Amino acid sequence: xxxxxxxxxxxxxxxxxxxxxxxxxxxxxxxxxxxxxxxxxxxxxxxxxxxxxxxxxxxxxxxxxxxxxxxxxxxxxxxxxxxxxxxxxxxxxxxxxxxxxxxxxxxxxxxxxxxxxxxxxxxxxxxxxxxxxxxxxxxxxxxxxxxxxxxxxxxxxxxxxxxxxxxxxxxxxxxxxxxxxxxxxxxxxxxxxxxxxxxxxxxxxxxxxxxxxxxxx
Amino acid sequence: xxxxxxxxxxxxxxxxxxxxxxxxxxxxxxxxxxxxxxxxxxxxxxxxxxxxxxxxxxxxxxxxxxxxxxxxxxxxxxxxxxxxxxxxxxxxxxxxxxxxxxxxxxxxxxxxxxxxxxxxxxxxxxxxxxxxxxxxxxxxxxxxxxxxxxxxxxxxxxxxxxxxxxxxxxxxxxxxxxxxxxxxxxxxxxxxxxxxxxxxxxxxxxxxxxxxxxxxx
Numbered sequence: 001x002x003x004x005x006x007x008x009x010x011x012x013x014x015x016x017x018x019x020x021x022x023x024x025x026x027x028x029x030x031x032x033x034x035x036x037x038x039x040x041x042x043x044x045x046x047x048x049x050x051x052x053x054x055x056x057x058x059x060x061x062x063x064x065x066x067x068x069x070x071x072x073x074x075x076x077x078x079x080x081x082x083x084x085x086x087x088x089x090x091x092x093x094x095x096x097x098x099x100x101x102x103x104x105x106x107x108x109x110x111x112x113x114x115x116x117x118x119x120x121x122x123x124x125x126x127x128x129x130x131x132x133x134x135x136x137x138x139x140x141x142x143x144x145x146x147x148x149x150x151x152x153x154x155x156x157x158x159x160x161x162x163x164x165x166x167x168x169x170x171x172x173x174x175x176x177x178x179x180x181x182x183x184x185x186x187x188x189x190x191x192x193x194x195x196x197x198x199x200x201x202x203x204x205x206x207x208x209x210x211x212x213x214x215x216x217x
Numbered sequence: 218x219x220x221x222x223x224x225x226x227x228x229x230x231x232x233x234x235x236x237x238x239x240x241x242x243x244x245x246x247x248x249x250x251x252x253x254x255x256x257x258x259x260x261x262x263x264x265x266x267x268x269x270x271x272x273x274x275x276x277x278x279x280x281x282x283x284x285x286x287x288x289x290x291x292x293x294x295x296x297x298x299x300x301x302x303x304x305x306x307x308x309x310x311x312x313x314x315x316x317x318x319x320x321x322x323x324x325x326x327x328x329x330x331x332x333x334x335x336x337x338x339x340x341x342x343x344x345x346x347x348x349x350x351x352x353x354x355x356x357x358x359x360x361x362x363x364x365x366x367x368x369x370x371x372x373x374x375x376x377x378x379x380x381x382x383x384x385x386x387x388x389x390x391x392x393x394x395x396x397x398x399x400x401x402x403x404x405x406x407x408x409x410x411x412x413x414x415x416x417x418x419x420x421x422x423x424x425x426x427x428x429x430x431x432x433x434x
Binding site: 075 | 276285291292313320324327328343348363366
């Protein structure tokens with residue numbers, strides 16, 4: 001069986017901090033104990049027909065395994081989770097709830113976080129930036145408050161670690177440096193628990209090596 | 218077997234246009250030929266502990282079936298699709314790709330559409346509204362352009378109608394009245410194909426009846 005091939009940024013804008021979406025797929029593959037190959041793509045190549053045939057929205061990651069080509073980190077993580085142990089519970093109801101947390105991370109928690117990040121990147125010089133940022137912060141806090149209450153003092157969102165936790169931890173990590181997570185100590189501890197997993201460490205080091213190599217170090 | 222119970226807005230802000238997220242679940246249940254019951258919730262009740270126990274982010278829809286309680290429209294639609302015919306292909310690869318389109322609709326296409334809608338609702342009186350709206354329109358157009366190219370002159374996104382199309386059509390419908398979809402005739406025809414399905418019609422009429430009853434008509 002050939003290794004699946006994923007794509008990742010040739011030069012990640014996060015400078016090796018593991019915030020790009022390939023990190024989710026790398027982590028899932030490491031949890032599943034599945035070896036994989038990585039093909040790096042430049043920002044120019046991502047907009048070319050060859051990459052758009054794999055990913056119609058011109059992003060990373062993509063996933064190729066034999067004849068199967070997938071895009072969307074959520075779908076790729078779920079595909080891996082369904083075919084290997086360690087990322088979804090065996091019980092059908094617990095499994096459906098874990099899938100629910102994958103969607104919650106991507107459709108409910110991530111959008112206000114991405115909206116805030118986008119504003120700090122592309123609206124910083126706009127006249128309205130200073131006035132609008134607190135509104136965006138508040139939207140993020142609203143979600144974190146609800147998530148923090150649900151998590152309480154549990155280790156993971158619903159029983160054992162699952163693909164839902166994997167996705168939620170990677171989504172929350174996008175707030176690094178924003179000064180918002182600090183208000184939710186249980187979420188900080190939750191992220192740290194994710195980051196302490198051996199599979200996470202291996203995935204993190206692998207994506208960091210790409211940055212280090214590109215930086216010539 | 219008791220009917221599953223879903224929640225929907227007691228008074229939907231869309232005035233019966235079927236833009237709220239319960240429409241996705243109703244449509245999936247109709248495609249699956251599964252009878253269901255609806256429990257209506259008020260905006261006040263959605264923020265109370267009883268509802269938050271079902272949906273930690275205080276939204277609709279939720280889905281209860283025996284002991285199983287789910288939230289997130291994507292997870293609910295996928296749960297229904299996995300247990301009934303008509304929403305996912307039998308072939309494993311085609312199935313994974315259809316799930317990919319569910320995620321693409323929710324994580325890639327919907328966020329800029331929701332961000333634009335939110336701005337028209339809550340930023341209309343802000344000093345920056347006129348200057349910022351074209352930026353938001355452009356982000357939505359970028360996604361529609363890519364989606365339109367991928368769809369081409371096909372009926373559905375990947376072979377036969379699937380849960381991916383169901384989700385994408387409901388996401389695109391949120392642009393109704395924005396004057397943006399008109400630039401992409403193949404997407405307009407795609408939405409119309411979705412809306413013409415008997416299961417869609419039944420779901421639409423059922424949600425519309427809630428609005429009509431609340432309006433005393």
